[in-house]
Amino acid sequence: xxxxxxxxxxxxxxxxxxxxxxxxxxxxxxxxxxxxxxxxxxxxxxxxxxxxxxxxxxxxxxxxxxxxxxxxxxxxxxxxxxxxxxxxxxxxxxxxxxxxxxxxxxxxxxxxxxxxxxxxxxxxxxxxxxxxxxxxxxxxxxxxxxxxxxxxxxxxxxxxxxxxxxxxxxxxxxxxxxxxxxxxxxxxxxxxxxxxxxxxxxxxxxxxxxxxxxxxxxxxxxxxxxxxxxxxxxxxxxxxxxxxxxxxxxxxxxxxxxxxxxxxxxxxxxxxxxxxxxxxxxxxxxxxxxxxxxxxxxxxxxxxxxxxxxxxxxxxxxxxxxxxxxxxxxxxxxxxxxxxxxxxxxxxxxxxxxxxxxxxxxxxxxxxxxxxxxxxxxxxxxxxxxxxxxxxxxxxxxxxxxxxxxxxxxxxxxxxxxxxxxxxxxxxxxxxxxxxxxxxxxxxxxxxxxxxxxxxxxxxxxxxxxxxxxxxxxxxxxxxxxxxxxxxxxxxxxxxxxxxxxxxxxxxxxxxxxxxxxxxxxxxxxxxxxxxxxxxxxxxxxxxxxxxxxxxxxxxxxxxxxxxxxxxxxxxxxxxxxxxxxxxxxxxxxxxxxxxxxxxxxxxxxxxxxxxxxxxxxxxxxxxxxxxxxxxxxxxxxxxxxxxxxxxxxxxxxxxxxxxxxxxxxxx
Numbered sequence: 001x002x003x004x005x006x007x008x009x010x011x012x013x014x015x016x017x018x019x020x021x022x023x024x025x026x027x028x029x030x031x032x033x034x035x036x037x038x039x040x041x042x043x044x045x046x047x048x049x050x051x052x053x054x055x056x057x058x059x060x061x062x063x064x065x066x067x068x069x070x071x072x073x074x075x076x077x078x079x080x081x082x083x084x085x086x087x088x089x090x091x092x093x094x095x096x097x098x099x100x101x102x103x104x105x106x107x108x109x110x111x112x113x114x115x116x117x118x119x120x121x122x123x124x125x126x127x128x129x130x131x132x133x134x135x136x137x138x139x140x141x142x143x144x145x146x147x148x149x150x151x152x153x154x155x156x157x158x159x160x161x162x163x164x165x166x167x168x169x170x171x172x173x174x175x176x177x178x179x180x181x182x183x184x185x186x187x188x189x190x191x192x193x194x195x196x197x198x199x200x201x202x203x204x205x206x207x208x209x210x211x212x213x214x215x216x217x218x219x220x221x222x223x224x225x226x227x228x229x230x231x232x233x234x235x236x237x238x239x240x241x242x243x244x245x246x247x248x249x250x251x252x253x254x255x256x257x258x259x260x261x262x263x264x265x266x267x268x269x270x271x272x273x274x275x276x277x278x279x280x281x282x283x284x285x286x287x288x289x290x291x292x293x294x295x296x297x298x299x300x301x302x303x304x305x306x307x308x309x310x311x312x313x314x315x316x317x318x319x320x321x322x323x324x325x326x327x328x329x330x331x332x333x334x335x336x337x338x339x340x341x342x343x344x345x346x347x348x349x350x351x352x353x354x355x356x357x358x359x360x361x362x363x364x365x366x367x368x369x370x371x372x373x374x375x376x377x378x379x380x381x382x383x384x385x386x387x388x389x390x391x392x393x394x395x396x397x398x399x400x401x402x403x404x405x406x407x408x409x410x411x412x413x414x415x416x417x418x419x420x421x422x423x424x425x426x427x428x429x430x431x432x433x434x435x436x437x438x439x440x441x442x443x444x445x446x447x448x449x450x451x452x453x454x455x456x457x458x459x460x461x462x463x464x465x466x467x468x469x470x471x472x473x474x475x476x477x478x479x480x481x482x483x484x485x486x487x488x489x490x491x492x493x494x495x496x497x498x499x500x501x502x503x504x505x506x507x508x509x510x511x512x513x514x515x516x517x518x519x520x521x522x523x524x525x526x527x528x529x530x531x532x533x534x535x536x537x538x539x540x541x542x543x544x545x546x547x548x549x550x551x552x553x554x555x556x557x558x559x560x561x562x563x564x565x566x567x568x569x570x571x572x573x574x575x576x577x578x579x580x581x582x583x584x585x586x587x588x589x590x591x592x593x594x595x596x597x598x599x600x601x602x603x604x605x606x607x608x609x610x611x612x613x614x615x616x617x618x619x620x621x622x623x624x625x626x627x628x629x630x631x632x633x634x635x636x637x638x639x640x641x642x643x644x645x646x647x648x649x650x651x652x653x654x655x656x657x658x659x660x661x662x663x664x665x666x667x668x
Contacts, residue, residue, distance in 0.1 A: 004045060008052040011042040015058040028196060031377065031387050032284060033316030036085060060303050071144035071207070074135035076123055077168055078227035081140060081301055083116075083287065083311040089266045092288065095310050096262040099290065102299045102307055108261030110291035112238035113268050114253045115276075115283040116311050117222055118199045119174030120206055122150065124223075126167040129160045136206070140304075149206050152215035155222075155251040157625040163248060168227030171250075175202040176280045179218035181383065186515050193419070194358060196385070198282045213549045220281075223250040230293070237291045249625045249646050255279075258291055269312050276314060277348070285313040318377045318387060319352075321345040323370060326357065326401050328408045330430030332438050332512055334423040336403070336414060338363060340374075340386065348378050355384040359419050360403045367391070369398040426564060429459055432466055435512060439467035443518045444510035445499040449492045457481055467510070468568060470496050471575035500575070503582035504531055507572075513559045515552045523548075524556075526613055531569065531579035535560055589663040590617035593628040596643070599636030602653060615660070623648065631656050 015038055022028045022035075039058060046053040053060070086092050100107050121137035134150035135143035150156055153173055160167075175183070180198040183205075187194050195201035205217035223245050226233065235241045242252045255275070259268050269286050276283055289309040290296050299307040322343040329337050338357040345352055355376060357363050366389050368374075373393035374386045406413055407423035409430035414421045423431065436455050440447035447470070458464045463477055473496065478489035502510075508521035508531075516524070527545050528534040542553035559565055573579060595612050597605045597619065608631075609619040623630060623642045630643040630650045643650050651659060 004049060005052060008042065008045050008049075011038055011045070012054065012057055015039060015042065019058060028200065031316065031318065031375075033318060036087075036313070036316075071146060073138075073142050074123075074133055074145045075142050076135065076140070076227070077125065077166070079140050079301075080121065080123060080137045080143075080170065080227075081305050082137075083309055084305045085285075086288075086310050086312045087315075089262070092265050092269075092310070092312060093262045095288070099299065099308065103295060108264075109295070110237075110258060110260050111265055112242075112256060112258050112289045112291045113265065113272070114224060114242075114256040114287050114289075115272065115279065115281075116285040116287045116313075117172040117174050117253070118197070118282040118284045119172035119222075120199065120203045122146075122171055122173050122206075122221070123227070124150070124156065124169040124171075125228075126160055126163060126169070128165060129163060131156070131158050144207070146206055148211045149208060149214040150221075152211050153206075153219045153221050154622075154626065155220055155624050157249045159625070160248055164229035164232035167229035167233075169223050169245065169250065170225035170227060171221055171223030173202055173206050173219055173221050174198060174281050175205065175217065175219055177282060178280070180282075182517065183217060184383075186517070188358060210549065216549060216552075221251060222253050222281075224253065224287075236293055238289050238293065238296075239291065241293070247645060251624075265312070273314055283314070285311045288312050316377065317348050318375050319345045319347050320373055320375055320390065321352070323368065323372045323374060323401075325370065326368075328404055330407060330409050330423055330428060330434070332431055332434030333514065334425070334428060334431050336407070336421040336423065338401075338403070340368075342374075342376070345376070347376065347384065352376065352384045355386055357386070360421065361419055363401050363403070368401045369394055370401060371395045371398045427465065432459055432464075436464070436467050436470070438512050439510045440470075440499075441510075444506055445502050446506070447492075447495045447499050449488070449495055454481075454484075454492075466568065466571075468571035468575060471500070471572075471577070500577045501582075503578060504529075504534075504580055505582060507531065507577065507579065508534075511565070511569075513556055515555055520548070520552075522613075525581040529581045535566075535569075588616040589660070590615040592616075594618045594620050594626055596620050596623050596627050596630045596639055598630060598639040599633030601631070601633040615664070629656075629659070 015035070018028065018030045018035055018038075042057070043059055046057065046059060086095060096107050096109065099109060122134055123137065123143060124134045125132050131147070131151075133145055133147045134156070135145055135147075137143050150173070151158065175198045177198060180195070180201050183201055184194045195204060201217075202219060205214055205219055208214045224242065226241060226245075230241075233241075233244055235244050239256070239258050242256055246252045255272065257268055259265055265288055272286050287309060288311075290299070296306070296308040301307060323340050324343060325341040327339045327341055329339065331337060338359075340355045340357055342353050342355060357366075357368070366374075366386060368386075368389055371394070373390045375388050375390060376384055376386055378384055403421055404414065407425065407428060407430075410423065410425050410428040412423050412425040412428065415424050416422075425431070433455055436450075436459075437452060439445055440450040440455075450470075458469075458473075458481075461481070463473060464470060473493065475486070475489045475493060478484050478492060479486050504525040505522045506518075508516060508524055509518045523545060524534060528537060537557070539550075539553050539557045542548055542556055543550050545553075548556075569579070590612060593616075595617055597608060601608060612619055620627065623639050623646065625646060627643065627646075627648050630639060630648055632640045632643075632650050632652065640650065
């Protein structure tokens with residue numbers, strides 16, 4: 001018995017530590033699967049020996065007490081609970097048996113199933129139809145006031161009509177997988193710490209001190225429950241509850257379904273598991289809830305969880321493999337990126353043979369040695385990532401992986417910028433190679449036919465040293481290259497010439513400024529109209545641009561004013577590259593308005609979008625409470641229907657023309 005008590009205490013300490021890292025620091029060091037194994041072990045111990053259960057046990061608490069130094073505390077009007085977990089059909093069968101005993105009825109029962117979003121739980125409180133505050137779940141009783149940041153999350157209504165006087169709406173804030181991958185690319189480029197998965201990226205983004213940073217992260221929300229005010233809504237089932245929320249303008253999980261009995265739950269679960277990788281968000285399971293709300297009320301809650309619901313978790317796919325070598329590559333900014341070369345292993349539908357190790361501190365935290373056996377998974381279900389090293393499998397005498405002190409391509413001593421190692425040599429061939437490929441890429445200057453092998457040849461022959469050299473290539477130079485020929489040379493030169501007129505929108509992205517992707521490049525081009533005007537802009541002026549945070553504004557300003565960058569821009573100007581935006585700013589007649597285009601229109605949507613954006617408007621692909629107008633053509637479908645439900649003004653093309661005329665006239 002003393003051994004069991006010691007083990008229970010160890011498990012409580014370890015789980016509470018990992019709860020702190022997960023809920024408070026947004027920086028877990030343990031995978032979900034490993035955490036679940038520890039929690040299940042503690043649950044089993046406490047079930048067999050109830051005297052070992054303590055009030056501070058993670059089995060008795062929800063989440064973790066929020067930080068008191070960052071956000072104000074909010075006491076939830078009604079508690080928020082966390083779900084117990086199931087990991088197989090037998091546990092679902094036992095779940096149904098417990099429901100039957102609790103209700104004194106015979107199964108089967110009706111269940112509502114929804115994907116369990118891997119995000120951050122939130123509670124929204126509406127008073128008289130106005131969002132009064134929004135908070136994180138925290139410990140279920142008290143959360144953090146993140147109202148200002150939630151106002152920046154697309155899909156959360158600020159005002160509602162026809163709702164109870166006091167209404168609590170529960171759900172998840174999450175980061176779509178594509179937004180997660182883009183965010184980590186930007187953080188890696190900036191030499192900052194990466195997020196481990198979409199859940200932690202969502203938590204870190206929502207808990208930013210500057211709401212403007214939150215607004216740039218692309219957070220979304222899905223709502224699924226109601227606390228205070230539920231009785232007044234008149235809904236009777238979970239499915240009706242979701243329909244009520246959708247009708248009021250809240251986004252809800254679109255794949256939800258209703259089934260009857262434990263066997264049907266298992267069949268639906270398997271279907272949803274098979275579709276998991278097609279989702280735009282990360283889901284870690286399926287929530288299974290009794291469909292009838294009056295039965296939910298009859299069953300009630302334990303101290304931690306509802307008795308009427310359970311989370312049927314997806315299996316966590318993690319594989320062991322061996323590190324064969326570590327390769328250090330040089331990027332276009334000179335950043336040194338380490339990549340582990342692995343013994344190939346099948347993981348979630350693909351073969352993984354390489355995994356990025358990010359930076360020196362990442363490698364040190366892993367304590368990585370050559371030949372190590374490592375546990376890997378796919379972060380966000382997409383990007384392979386090393387979870388941890390298995391030290392007991394390390395070969396005897398295996399050397400530790402250490403960063404090179406000199407550039408692997410040009411042998412220049414590396415310098416440390418924050419956490420990243422950089423080659424400072426402006427003529428490093430690796431930097432030029434990556435910069436030229438980026439400049440010619442599809443989203444940048446789109447020079448078709450300029451592939452990696454040809455760029456390597458041009459650099460090796462000394463024909464170019466940076467992208468500006470492309471505009472001085474001659475046909476005879478290209479035709480003399482191996483496997484090139486006259487026709488290929490002419491085609492490439494035509495593409496290079498055509499790229500001169502791509503416009504500021506593409507050129508800004510092509511310049512390779514850190515944290516400036518193609519979307520922000522378009523925003524800057526619309527705002528300033530020319531590169532010369534952008535070069536005149538102060539940090540303060542850049543900071544005022546929508547989607548530009550202060551740190552990004554400083555980075556853009558400082559990069560554009562580096563002597564090497566100014567010289568490069570002048571070489572492009574001299575070569576005839578246009579430094580002007582293709583769509584000139586026409587004022588701010590539509591500033592603050594958001595448009596959605598749907599149906600068959602007389603002009604291409606891209607052309608109409610550019611016209612609206614040039615007048616200061618934002619064009620979105622989805623309808624929400626934030627939408628100002630929906631422009632609908634023939635055959636408009638679900639977007640038109642949602643606009644009508646939300647009472648958003650709908651215009652045809654003639655109505656849009658009249659609106660534009662009135663708005664521009666008002667500014668004259």
